[in-house]
Amino acid sequence: MPEIGQPNGHPYDALTPDVLLDAMEAAGFVINGRIFPLNSYENRVYQVGIEDSPSVIAKFYRPGRWNRAQIAEEHAFSHELEDAEVPVVAPMKLANGDSIFEHQGFYIAVFPQRGGQAPDTSEQDMLWRLGQWLGQLHNIGANKPFHERPALDLITGLEADTRFLAQSGLIPNDLRPAWDSLVPELISHCRARIDDAGPVDTLRIHGDCHAGNILVRDEQMLFVDLDDCRQGPAIQDLWLLLNGDEHEQALQFSELLEGYETFREFNRRERFLIEPLRCYRQVSHAAWLARRWDDPAFPKFFPWFAQARFWSDHILALREQLAALQAPPISLLGQY
Incomplete structure (x- = not known):
């Protein structure tokens, strides 16, 4: 793990707006200076404005929690799911072909911004569809x-x-x-x-x-945050x-399993x-x-x-x- 440049206090004390913007520029993004912090406590996550392009989501992993190899496995799994057309929000691959970069002691990943709202799990059809996608997600997860x-x-x-x-x-x-x-x-x-x-x-x-x-928008479903x-x-x-x-839980579980066992x-x-x-x-x-x-x-x-x-x-x-x-x-x- 790279060393955080902060001898005292909490490691996230070193994550100032300047450090954040410098990190994004170092990763090759042309930023417009707009930063909006998102609700995340384990890591630090920001919506970052990009010149002439949609905003992206920058994730600064909590120092000391995961090492680089563990983060790489998370990203590889996300990309496997994406390649199999399982709806996940996977990290973007940067100019160097990697999806992880380091700056000032932080491991960082960048994700495309996706909108939506949580699914209504009281709806049987929604549970059935969730079950289907989870069955497919687990088929990929069982490959290795x-x-x-x-x-x-x-x-x-x-x-x-x-x-x-x-x-x-x-x-x-x-x-x-x-x-x-x-x-x-x-x-x-x-x-x-x-x-x-x-x-x-x-x-x-x-x-x-x-x-x-899980995000749902226009009948499309997305799994997020494989941290x-x-x-x-x-x-x-x-x-x-x-x-x-x-x-109620028994009914929901039965509906979820019916969708799940369509695939697994x-x-x-x-x-x-x-x-x-x-x-x-x-x-x-x-x-x-x-x-x-x-x-x-x-x-x-x-x-x-x-x-x-x-x-x-x-x-x-x-x-x-x-x-x-x-x-x-x-x-x-x-x-x-």
């Missing part, structure tokens, strides 16, 4: 494995995140007994559900395929699209992994905020994280999740 990017290791990740949170000093002392007694139960029941699922194949997946990372792509089970790209009560067979025992994955996401989100608390953007945009109310609500949500882990898995309606 990632070698540099990490695999989704649910139990190892859950143990590491709960241990980090316990040592962070952020959990109020009066809530620690509840936290300390709850965590082993959560991990135990996650293990049991993983055992229920049995052997599960892994493949290259999007990794963070919620509705906010969390990794080796993992297919269900990770499906369950985040489910919402509502148990019956799905191992139905993977549904036992949904609640463990949901548990992991709840815990990892809190651990992510704790790990990023030295980034000035996080206390600014997530002030509630440092309040006792957050932790009492978080523990309550995890207790509810424990009940979900003990319940039967999501139903398969109709032919499912």
